[in-house]
Amino acid sequence: MRLNNKTILITAAGQGMGRASALACAAEGAKVYATDMNRDALATLDGIDGIETRFFDVTDAAATVALAQELPDLDGLFNCAGIVHHGTILDISDADWELSLNVNVTSMLRISRAFIPGMLRRAEITGTASILNMSSMASSIKGFPVRTAYGATKAAVLGLTKAIAADFVAQGLRCNALCPGTVDTPSLRGRIAAAADPVQAEKDFIARQPMGRLATVDDMTPTIIHLLSDDSRFVSGQAVCVDGGVTI
Numbered sequence: 001m002r003l004n005n006k007t008i009l010i011t012a013a014g015q016g017m018g019r020a021s022a023l024a025c026a027a028e029g030a031k032v033y034a035t036d037m038n039r040d041a042l043a044t045l046d047g048i049d050g051i052e053t054r055f056f057d058v059t060d061a062a063a064t065v066a067l068a069q070e071l072p073d074l075d076g077l078f079n080c081a082g083i084v085h086h087g088t089i090l091d092i093s094d095a096d097w098e099l100s101l102n103v104n105v106t107s108m109l110r111i112s113r114a115f116i117p118g119m120l121r122r123a124e125i126t127g128t129a130s131i132l133n134m135s136s137m138a139s140s141i142k143g144f145p146v147r148t149a150y151g152a153t154k155a156a157v158l159g160l161t162k163a164i165a166a167d168f169v170a171q172g173l174r175c176n177a178l179c180p181g182t183v184d185t186p187s188l189r190g191r192i193a194a195a196a197d198p199v200q201a202e203k204d205f206i207a208r209q210p211m212g213r214l215a216t217v218d219d220m221t222p223t224i225i226h227l228l229s230d231d232s233r234f235v236s237g238q239a240v241c242v243d244g245g246v247t248i
């Protein structure tokens, strides 16, 4: 199993790609700390071998420090949490912008900062440790309508990823970003349901995927496992697109 003897923390693990990753990492032998701010969603992971759950709001700075003190040193960190603001620049209030920046970028910085010292200790022992940051094809890679705050913050994730990768590459700590296409998750279903015409909205999401379908969470997990495992030991600072060909 590719994640034997690895301890991995995953944020936003209650549903969607985070939840699928928690299950996939545990199935590959990892000890997984699955965290989320939705207690009910998190409870669906209770009792699964290899998974321990923790309530954790990624925007809570004090809880971030406390979690890093409580948990053992990590081999893997998957910063998965993120939110989608729907709107052009003309629709974004300062509060919307602050929230997107806070959830999508600042929390990632704080969590990485809190856990990197322990990850460096692990890398010194094992030779490698891996941070995976959730970005998107909607970032500096490609612009999409009504995704200003989202695209800007996911672009910032790529900058943060490369900076961390550059600073720690000689110490065995790698840092990469995942850039998914449109993935069928509960929040995507929520965005479709909230549209004026949900049937058309789903067609429009599918139409932007050249393979003619939405991704499933299981289209993402093989790459997530790859980037958290030693299989990717020579890969750092990369924005890995798993987007069904959108950015061909």
Ligand code: NAD
Pocket (backbone or CB within 6 Å): 011, 012, 013, 014, 015, 016, 017, 018, 035, 036, 037, 038, 041, 056, 057, 058, 059, 080, 081, 082, 083, 084, 103, 134, 135, 136, 137, 179, 180, 181, 182, 183, 184, 185, 186, 187, 188
């Ligand atoms: P989702 O959006 O359905 O679920 C996200 C989870 O994040 C929820 O369980 C929610 O409780 C949790 N969450 C939200 N704010 C949080 C906070 N402050 N602290 C802790 N947990 C919090 O899942 P998803 O669609 O798989 O999205 C996960 C990540 O993937 C996000 O960063 C998203 O931007 C990114 N992403 C999604 C898509 C897509 O099409 N679904 C595409 C590219 C990137």
